[in-house]
Amino acid sequence: MKHRTFPLTVTAIALAVVCGVVLSSSDNAARAQSSHPVSVSLSADSVELAPAASAFSVAEPPPSIDAPLASVTARQDSAREVRQVIYLDASQNISSGVWSDGTTIWVADWDWRAGRDDARLYAYTLSTGARDTGKEFDLAVGNGSPAGVWSDGTTIWVADADDDRLYAYTLSTGAQDTDKEFDLAVGNGSPAGVWSDRTTIWVADADDDRLYAYELAGGARGTRVPGMEFDLAVGNGSPAGVWSDGTTIWVADFGHDRLYAYELSTGARDAGNEFDLGDRNNHATGVWSDGTTTIWVGDWLASRLFAYDLPESSGAALSGLAISPGVLSPAFASGHDAYNASVANSTTSVTVTPTVSASNATVTVDGGAVTSGSPHTVSGLSVGSNTITIVVTDQDGSTRSYMVTVTRAEFNLAFTDNDDPEGIWSDGTTIWVADGAAEKLFAYTLSTGARDIGKEFDLAVENSSPADVWSDRTTIWVADADDGRLYAYTLSTGARDAAKEFDLVADNYPTAIWSDGETIWVLNSENDRLYAYTLATGARVAAKEFDVDVNVVHGGPVSIWSDGMTIWMADSFDDKVFAYELDGGARVASEDFDLAAGNSFPVSIWSDDTTLWVADSFDDKVFAYDAGRRSAGHRQGVRPGCRQWLPGRRLVRRHDPLGGGLV
Secondary structure, three states: OOOEEEEEEHHHHHHHHHOOOOOOHHHHHHHHHOOOEEEEEEOOOOEEEEEOOOOOOOOOOOOOOOOOEEEOOOOOOOOOOEEEEEEOOOOOOOEEEEEEOOOEEEEEEOOOOOOOOOOEEEEEEOOOOOEOHHHOEEOOOOOOOEEEEEEOOOEEEEEEOOOOEEEEEEOOOOOEOHHHOEEOOOOOOOEEEEEEOOOEEEEEEOOOOEEEEEEOOHHHOOOEOHHHOEEOOOOOOOEEEEEEOOOEEEEEEOOOOEEEEEEOOOOOEOHHHOEEOOOOOOOEEEEEEOOOOEEEEEEOOOOEEEEEEOOOOOOOOEEEEEEEOOOOEOOOOOOOOEEEEEEOOOOOOEEEEEEEOOOOOEEEEOOEEEOOOOOEEEOOOOOEEEEEEEEEEOOOOOEEEEEEEEEEOOOOOOOOOOOOEEEEEEOOOEEEEEEOOOOEEEEEEOOOOOEOHHHOEEOOOOOOOEEEEEEOOOEEEEEEOOOOEEEEEEOOOOOEOHHHOEEOOOOOOOOEEEEOOOEEEEEEOOOOEEEEEEOOOOOEOHHHOEEOOOOOOOOOEEEEEEOOOEEEEEEOOOOEEEEEEOOOOOEOHHHOEEOOOOOOOEEEEEEOOOEEEEEEOOOOEEEEEEOOOOOOOOOOOOOOOOOOOOOOOOOOOOOOOOOOOOO
């Protein structure tokens, strides 16, 4: 263990160090009543005691600890009033870092006794102080000396004082996430408190008396950012926990029982926002605040969390945030800057209503100015995760960011006896699914996945091997893989329309079909070729045909869809969708995409130009992907499995996009 100096009482030294025993809550009174504070230096093989520079006194007996959460009487001195106390569980050895999502507060436990390496994150309900073991987990073996902790609500980072490393865990499960971990700089060898604005993470160093800064986001994670670092004040020589509202950063001092304050952007000291801690909070560790009224400070020996009024700092904060539809998780608290919400697949937009704390502050949503307290619509939600960024700016120029991750659900059809899906097509309201085993077209409401039996019909007896379907909204054509024929039916009634049927060329055993309303392309996976026919007559149009690049599409294409310029071919071997120019068959590799992990047997694809659906014959499921186009000619970063519109691409509608495609 590294050599550190901490102020401890004689009672604490005798019990906790010499005897190797950790104090329980019942020892609190004896610990607090000692009037002989000393300093202790701990090393691997020695304990050094010396008189402390100054003593402390206790104005009153400690409050009852029958309940985990207690109120206390104000201290009558220069220290800020302690508003509440959470008593930690007796099994918790030494509390270090703390972090909360506004509902649960996690407290790192550091068992520093020789030979022990069983550190843990304890959890307590913030409103009651009750322990919540279901949210706790043990830390990794190497993370045996946890110091500061911080989380973005999904991942929680834990600084290790001995390993000089930031460990990472999934907050909901406790699983270690080594991809998000990194070693700290050489000088940052005694990490203490940590805090992040989600882009940069600051790590206090107890030996260097400095706040180090590192990149947290993206591929540069762990890269040091010296321009955002600064040295702490002379008196702040034992930094412990840190917390910031984005403008001011508070640093608890272990030895001086004080919260120091600094301007985050410059490192300039902000003495007006500092205060001394309560008389029992004299070994300060972790710090966390709700950003509005309360700041919590842990204590290394007292086995408690102390709550104080939060000093007023910046007006760059929200006092309220609402979303509709959906529910924010966790519930809004000004000091918490990351939220999640879920909406149905049919939801493509939400309204967010941000309300600023200060009347002279301004607010933006995704970069656009909005009115405080008024709903603002965010449109074009993709299937999957969508991040909404809200930035509050105070009149002094200080800012604070909040993030809401809205997850739009995938559209998954609930197949019953439709367990052999082959082809899909939709008019934008209903989606029809051809079933090879049932020899039938099933129908579902596209927005909900509810089955619509009234729109279903059986296929002709000879149409027993349906491969794919396409419709102009009046007639629906069904390719038959065994017959080598395109069958036709009236979509509204299911009546066969033999006059619109035709046989394919001898070697064209169809796998998938798509049409622009004039020409119908038929994919043959046996010879890896895309055939073309005039839809009205069945005449072959060889000039519009091309061979699939077998050097790229290794397992054979099985389904197709086009926007009239590019045609996408799903491949069941590669679990990938490949792109070609419809006119000529040139590869467009920039618009290829991988399918989701479970979408390994794609049999048909269809899109409404916003969402792209891929039917899977193994999962009996239709997967949904964001097609990625919000406006023509604007390239979007989209979820894996989604196409992108190329810059300058102009869309001219010759047919309804739900029926005839885009050309």
